[in-house]
Amino acid sequence: AQSVTQPDIHITVSEGASLELRCNYSYGATPYLFWYVQSPGQGLQLLLKYFSGDTLVQGIKGFEAEFKRSQSSFNLRKPSVHWSDAAEYFCAVVLNTGNQFYFGTGTSLTVIP
Amino acid sequence: GAGVSQSPSNKVTEKGKDVELRCDPISGHTALYWYRQSLGQGLEFLIYFQGNSAPDKSGLPSDRFSAERTGGSVSTLTIQRTQQEDSAVYLCASSLEGFADTQYFGPGTRLTVL
Numbered sequence: 001a002q003s004v005t006q007p008d009i010h011i012t013v014s015e016g017a018s019l020e021l022r023c024n025y026s027y028g029a030t031p032y033l034f035w036y037v038q039s040p041g042q043g044l045q046l047l048l049k050y051f052s053g054d055t056l057v058q059g060i061k062g063f064e065a066e067f068k069r070s071q072s073s074f075n076l077r078k079p080s081v082h083w084s085d086a087a088e089y090f091c092a093v094v095l096n097t098g099n100q101f102y103f104g105t106g107t108s109l110t111v112i113p
Numbered sequence: 114g115a116g117v118s119q120s121p122s123n124k125v126t127e128k129g130k131d132v133e134l135r136c137d138p139i140s141g142h143t144a145l146y147w148y149r150q151s152l153g154q155g156l157e158f159l160i161y162f163q164g165n166s167a168p169d170k171s172g173l174p175s176d177r178f179s180a181e182r183t184g185g186s187v188s189t190l191t192i193q194r195t196q197q198e199d200s201a202v203y204l205c206a207s208s209l210e211g212f213a214d215t216q217y218f219g220p221g222t223r224l225t226v227l
Contacts, residue, residue: 103157106155
């Protein structure tokens with residue numbers, strides 16, 4: 001079955017530490033890949049997306065993600081986490097045949113001082 | 114400019130009643146999406162409207178769910194004979210053209226079925 005997996009339900013990091021959130025997908029072809037963030041009391045906001053080309057993509061708020069075809073992964077990274085990064089992060093895929101959207105179950109990030 | 118708006122923000126209803134949820138997309142956006150977010154379940158795609166094309170209803174969980182989009186703008190998601198398992202936050206999003214574009218999400222409608 002087609003799926004998007006975010007294996008980490010919850011992650012806690014110290015402010016200033018690096019961060020990596022994992023995302024794996026299981027589809028035959030390379031889908032379009034997205035990372036969204038949902039802050040408390042706020043709507044979902046796009047962090048970055050990958051369609052093709054350079055496999056390392058830069059997003060807003062200092063985030064980046066790397067697409068690895070061999071691992072079917074699209075992990076989100078940030079070199080130095082800020083307290084304001086505490087939020088729920090969702091990986092999403094869209095099959096490039098269109099009309100098929102799948103979100104992961106999310107990773108909740110806690111940032112401790 | 115104005116973002117995606119949804120109304121009501123909260124809706125409490127009794128089991129068996131019908132409810133209507135409204136979404137006003139960003140002006141000029143031709144694509145509109147409905148999702149459901151349940152606790153611990155992540156985001157579940159429900160339906161997708163693109164321009165004047167027939168919507169993709171493949172994500173609707175049952176025939177109690179329906180949606181329409183009038184004039185290519187405002188959309189209404191209707192749930193008939195609500196059940197307790199319908200309790201969730203219903204999110205609407207819009208994008209400029211299609212699924213590959215950035216989706217802008219509304220604040221959601223929290224539905225509670227008693």
